[in-house]
Structures are given as C-alpha cells and as structure tokens.
Amino acid sequence: MTIASIRPYGGTPKDTEDKFHGNRILYVGWDRHLMFYAPICFCIPPSMAFADFVAGPLAQAFGDHPQWAQIDWTKANWLRSNQPFSPDGAKSLHDNGLGHKEVLRLQTPDLQGIGGCAI
Amino acid sequence: MDMNAKKKLGLKEKYALMTRNLGWETTYEPMDKVFPQMDYEGIRIHDWDKWEDPFRLTMDAYWKYQAEKEKKLYAIIDAYAQNNGHLNVTDARYINALKIFLSAVPSLEYNAHRGFARLGREMRGVGPQVACQMQAIDEIRHAQTQIHSLSNYNKFYNGFHDWKHMNDRVWYLSVPKSFFEDACTCGPFEFIIAIGFSFEYVLTNLVFMPFISGAAYNGDLGAMTFGFSAQSDEARHMTLGLEVIKFMLEQDPANLPIIQRWIDKWTWRGVRLLTIVAMLMDYMLPKRVMSWKEAWEVYFEENGMALFNDLARYGIKVPDCAALIKKEKDHISHQAWNAFYTAGMITNFHTWLPSEDEMNWLSSKYPDSFDKYYRPRFEYYRQREKEGKRFYNKTLPMLCQVCQIPMLFTEGDDPTLISYRQIEHKGDKYHFCSDHCQHIFEHEPEKYVEAWLPAHQIYQGNCFAEGADPTAPGFDPLKSVLDYWHLDFGRDNLDFEGSEDQKNFAAWRQQATTN
Ligand SMILES: [Fe+2]
Ligand SMILES: [Fe+2]
Numbered sequence: 301m302t303i304a305s306i307r308p309y310g311g312t313p314k315d316t317e318d319k320f321h322g323n324r325i326l327y328v329g330w331d332r333h334l335m336f337y338a339p340i341c342f343c344i345p346p347s348m349a350f351a352d353f354v355a356g357p358l359a360q361a362f363g364d365h366p367q368w369a370q371i372d373w374t375k376a377n378w379l380r381s382n383q384p385f386s387p388d389g390a391k392s393l394h395d396n397g398l399g400h401k402e403v404l405r406l407q408t409p410d411l412q413g414i415g416g417c418a419i
Numbered sequence: 420m421d422m423n424a425k426k427k428l429g430l431k432e433k434y435a436l437m438t439r440n441l442g443w444e445t446t447y448e449p450m451d452k453v454f455p456q457m458d459y460e461g462i463r464i465h466d467w468d469k470w471e472d473p474f475r476l477t478m479d480a481y482w483k484y485q486a487e488k489e490k491k492l493y494a495i496i497d498a499y500a501q502n503n504g505h506l507n508v509t510d511a512r513y514i515n516a517l518k519i520f521l522s523a524v525p526s527l528e529y530n531a532h533r534g535f536a537r538l539g540r541e542m543r544g545v546g547p548q549v550a551c552q553m554q555a556i557d558e559i560r561h562a563q564t565q566i567h568s569l570s571n572y573n574k575f576y577n578g579f580h581d582w583k584h585m586n587d588r589v590w591y592l593s594v595p596k597s598f599f600e601d602a603c604t605c606g607p608f609e610f611i612i613a614i615g616f617s618f619e620y621v622l623t624n625l626v627f628m629p630f631i632s633g634a635a636y637n638g639d640l641g642a643m644t645f646g647f648s649a650q651s652d653e654a655r656h657m658t659l660g661l662e663v664i665k666f667m668l669e670q671d672p673a674n675l676p677i678i679q680r681w682i683d684k685w686t687w688r689g690v691r692l693l694t695i696v697a698m699l700m701d702y703m704l705p706k707r708v709m710s711w712k713e714a715w716e717v718y719f720e721e722n723g724m725a726l727f728n729d730l731a732r733y734g735i736k737v738p739d740c741a742a743l744i745k746k747e748k749d750h751i752s753h754q755a756w757n758a759f760y761t762a763g764m765i766t767n768f769h770t771w772l773p774s775e776d777e778m779n780w781l782s783s784k785y786p787d788s789f790d791k792y793y794r795p796r797f798e799y800y801r802q803r804e805k806e807g808k809r810f811y812n813k814t815l816p817m818l819c820q821v822c823q824i825p826m827l828f829t830e831g832d833d834p835t836l837i838s839y840r841q842i843e844h845k846g847d848k849y850h851f852c853s854d855h856c857q858h859i860f861e862h863e864p865e866k867y868v869e870a871w872l873p874a875h876q877i878y879q880g881n882c883f884a885e886g887a888d889p890t891a892p893g894f895d896p897l898k899s900v901l902d903y904w905h906l907d908f909g910r911d912n913l914d915f916e917g918s919e920d921q922k923n924f925a926a927w928r929q930q931a932t933t934n
Binding site: 338 | 455459460757758792825826827834845847850870872874879
C-alpha cells in the first residue's frame with residue numbers, strides 16, 4: 301500500500317549501511333537468557349572473523365552471565381533470521397553471509413538460564 | 420434609547436450564533452481549496468451539518484470554566500510548595516514515577532495541542548472546528564499545569580532538570596515521542612481517530628487512573644490536583660472522540676474499512692505505549708492502586724468491549740490485537756521493569772528491586788506468571804546485589820522499527836522466548852516486536868523507514884556531546900552519550916539504594932517531623 305500524503309512521498313531510510321562508517325549493524329539475542337532484556341545491537345566491521353566477534357564484543361556483552369563461561373560451543377546452535385545457521389568461525393562476518401541489520405539467535409539447549417528459569 | 424430592547428439569548432440560540440453561524444460557504448475561493456486536507460485519506464463526508472455537537476459550549480463559557488479551574492489549581496500548587504508537600508509522599512521511590520511522567524507526558528500534551536490546533540483549521544465543519552480548537556487549548560493547558568506542578572520537585576530531586584531536552588534524545592523517550600509524531604503526521608481524520616478516539620476514548624482511563632489515583636494514594640497532592648483539573652477536560656475529549664467516529668461512520672459506508680484499520684493500528688500503538696504505565700503501576704508506586712492486569716480487565720476487557728459492542732452496528736470489530744494483549748497482560752509490566760532495572764545506568768530515574776512484600780503482592784495479582792517467571796529473576800538480582808554485583812546491562816538494545824520499544828516482548832504462548840519478526844523492504848531488513856507492529860509498517864513503509872531509532876543514531880555518531888571528538892584518544896562513548904542527553908551520571912541514574920534522592924528525602928523528612 302502507499303502512504304496517505306498530500307504530495308508524493310518516498311520515504312528516506314534512516315539506517316542504511318552507508319551511514320555506519322564502514323560498520324554493519326548486527327543484532328544478537330541469547331535465547332532463554334532474559335537477564336538481557338532484549339537482543340543486543342552491535343555495530344561491527346564486516347571484516348571481523350566470526351570467532352573474534354564471539355570472543356570479543358559478544359563475550360563482553362554476555363560475559364557477566366554465569367552461564368556464558370559454561371557454554372559448550374559444540375552443542376550451541378545459531379539461528380539467522382529465525383532459520384538454522386552454521387557460521388564458520390574463521391571466516392569474516394561478511395563471508396558468513398551476515399548483511400547489514402541481520403539478526404542472530406544463540407541457542408544453548410543445555411543452558412536454559414539460571415535455575416532453568418530463562419534468566 | 421431603550422436599554423432593554425434585547426432580551427438575553429437562550430443557551431441554544433447563543434450556541435448556534437456563536438458556533439455554527441461562524442461558518443459560511445466561501446465564494447472567492449472554492450471550499451475544497453479552503454479545506455485542502457479533507458480528501459487525501461479517502462474519508463468521505465457528505466453533510467457536515469449532520470455533526471451533533473456533543474457539548475454545547477461556547478468560547479465565553481469555556482474561558483470562564485477554565486479560569487475557575489486554573490485558580491483552584493494554582494492555589495493548591497502554591498500551598499503545596501510552601502508546605503514542602505513533597506515530603507508527604509509515601510516514599511522517595513515514588514518521585515521516580517514523576518520523573519518518567521515529566522519527561523514523557525507534557526511533550527505528548529503539547530503535541531496533542533499542535534494536532535488539534537491543526538484540526539481546528541482543517542476540519543471543514545464548524546462543529547468539529549470549535550470542538551478541536553477547545554481541545555487544542557485544553558491540551559496546552561495540560562502541558563503547562565504539569566510542568567508547573569512538577570517544577571516543585573526539580574528544586575529538591577535529581578533527574579527533573581531537562582525534561583524537554585531529554586524527551587527529544589534519551590533512548591526510551593523516543594517511544595512516546597515517535598508515537599505522537601506518527602499521529603501528528605497523519606491526515607486530520609486519522610489523527611482524530613488515533614488521539615480523539617483510540618487514545619482518549621478507549622485507553623485514557625488506563626493512563627489517568629494510575630497517575631491520579633496513584634498520586635492520591637501516595638500523598639502527592641500536587642500531581643493529584645493537576646490530574647483532576649485535566650480530568651474534567653478529558654470527559655469532553657472522550658465525548659468528542661466518540662462523536663467523531665459515529666459521524667464518520669454514518670456519513671459513508673466506504674469509510675468503515677479505513678476507520679477499522681486506524682482503530683486496529685492505534686489501539687495497538689496505544690497499548691504498546693502503555694507498557695510503561697503498566698510498569699509504573701506494578702513497580703513504581705509504593706502504595707499500589709490496582710495491578711495493570713486488573714486495570715486492563717476493567718477498562719478494556721469490560722468497558723472497552725461494551726464500546727465495541729455499541730459500534731458493532733456500524734460494522735466495527737474489536738481490534739485483532741486484543742487477543743495478543745490478553746496473553747501479554749500477565750507479562751508486560753514485569754518485562755518492562757526487568758528492562759529498566761537492568762538498564763539502570765542509562766535511565767534518567769532510579770530503579771530498584773521490589774521488596775519481599777511487594778513481590779508477594781505481585782504473586783497474588785499475577786498468580787499465573789509472577790512466581791514462575793519473574794520472582795526468580797528478581798531473586799537472582801537480589802543475590803547479586805548482596806554480593807556487591809548489582810547487574811547493569813551496558814549494551815544498546817535492538818528496537819522495534821514501529822513502536823521503538825526494545826525487543827523485550829515475548830511470544831504470546833511462550834514468555835521465555837523473545838518475539839522476533841522481520842521483513843525485507845527495498846533491500847533492507849526491518850525488525851518488529853510483533854505481528855501488529857509489522858502490519859503497521861507494511862501498510863506505510865515510507866513512513867516508518869524514517870524512524871529515528873536511538874541505538875542506530877548513537878552508532879551513526881549523531882548522539883555525542885557537543886564538541887566531542889570520537890577519534891580522540893581515551894574517548895568514552897557511553898559518557899559522551901550521557902552528556903548529550905544531559906544525564907548526570909551517579910545522580911540521575913543507577914539504583915535508588917544509595918542515591919542522593921534517597922538520602923536527602925530521609926534527612927529532610929526527619930527534619931520536618933522531629934525537633
Ligand atoms: Fe491532555
Ligand atoms: Fe513494536
């Protein structure tokens with residue numbers, strides 16, 4: 301549908317990739333760990349290796365949670381746009397196919413939050 | 420000269436002369452050019468004279484009533500200030516609810532003023548013109564009286580100092596700000612359905628009740644009085660909201676689907692906005708009035724349904740979102756407090772954990788959700804506090820493109836999983852908290868692609884302190900963003916426990932009540 305407007309109105313997207321100084325927005329949520337009230341919004345160079353992203357910015361964001369250190373990465377799953385996703389840690393975010401404003405969900409089936417209460 | 424030639428006009432006569440007869444059919448310019456905004460939304464009005472004026476109020480009577488109310492209000496505000504009324508509130512935690520109120524609501528009122536002033540000009544019928552003009556004046560009065568009443572608190576407590584500046588910048592305040600800017604950039608008919616009907620008529624009691632009764636329960640005479648002073652206007656606004664929808668529906672059957680879409684959209688936008696009110700009722704009033712869930716059941720599920728039953732004869736249906744809201748009513752206040760408590764480093768008010776007593780109250784009001792999902796969370800946070808590790812989330816949240824609320828809402832059928840929705844539009848990805856926000860976007864993507872989302876704006880570099888150089892060595896982005904917001908770290912934010920507000924209130928109250 302088109303917008304009801306007094307003149308033709310196109311709409312100028314405010315958050316296109318070119319506005320982030322070479323970085324991309326990447327959102328990451330950790331399922332059933334609601335001590336983090338919402339998925340986190342990161343602004344990251346697309347050339348960063350996926351493993352470096354996890355060990356760096358992601359660990360910094362989630363590391364305060366006692367279960368972060370307990371994650372068995374061989375059992376952890378990822379969803380990208382709600383679909384299964386198998387990242388290659390050695391490859392860059394870009395080469396893993398992560399575009400601007402992509403959303404990832406980390407699932408740790410053995411760890412369902414503190415006391416199993418999704419905390 | 421015969422001084423008694425004219426007898427006084429009757430109310431009805433006077434009313435007709437002073438409202439309806441003020442309008443005329445223009446001849447130098449065609450009427451469509453004088454009222455150019457009447458067509459573009461697709462609403463068809465055939466006969467403006469069919470408008471029933473819901474309240475026969477003339478401007479002179481209006482001024483008289485309002486002046487009386489002002490006099491009373493300002494007498495109470497003065498007495499409140501002179502007697503240190505702020506020390507009579509139940510507990511200094513309560514004052515934090517006022518900080519949210521001040522940084523969110525007067526700006527909404529002011530925008531309501533702007534919106535109705537525009538409608539006073541654009542509406543082609545004289546009846547709605549006059550009603551909208553009066554409401555425009557009411558709304559600016561609401562903004563003023565709120566600012567004046569709450570200015571008393573600014574002398575004593577932190578966080579009140581720059582509410583307008585913060586309203587335009589602070590992350591969570593983009594939620595109320597964008598809500599009203601969405602309405603103000605609609606056509607005149609959508610605006611009046613959005614604000615006059617959906618907000619004023621369907622949802623207003625859910626806003627008023629917690630603030631006004633909450634103020635009364637918590638000893639805040641000042642806030643209570645401006646609430647009552649506004650409430651008598653509110654009755655008039657509600658009547659206008661109902662009249663306008665009936666008028667539009669009766670004018671042309673083609674109006675129905677357009678109006679239904681607006682009701683669906685604005686009921687949802689309104690309820691999302693009320694999340695913060697839900698939190699305030701359940702967590703921020705030391706003396707509770709009723710729970711959010713109870714308020715929702717009384718004011719929406721009972722009263723609101725009666726209204727929709729009444730409108731069913733025009734073909735209006737209960738908005739689809741009602742089903743999801745019914746599921747969410749057990750959760751949103753807790754999820755919101757979880758967000759603000761953990762984000763307490765970037766708030767312009769203090770946060771705290773509910774006491775054991777308060778948690779028991781919450782269990783009794785939310786038997787299906789509190790003990791299972793939320794009590795364990797707060798107990799874990801309490802344990803961390805005891806260990807000296809009070810949790811602060813230092814990250815920026817992912818936001819919904821439409822309501823701009825952090826993505827904190829969970830799936831209707833699983834309160835342990837965040838609800839993620841996304842679509843692609845012209846090669847870009849957009850994310851939503853719910854199907855309903857997604858549908859609003861899909862209908863008018865041109866509008867919502869322009870959302871000013873604080874998290875993204877910060878990353879684009881648009882939210883650093885004036886003169887800051889992000890490339891300078893040792894640049895601290897968080898500190899610079901707080902400076903940009905005019906938020907004083909360590910005074911305005913962080914936990915209530917140990918705050919300057921807490922200490923001052925205790926000391927002053929002691930001085931006031933002992934020798
Ligand atoms: Fe108002
Ligand atoms: Fe939303």
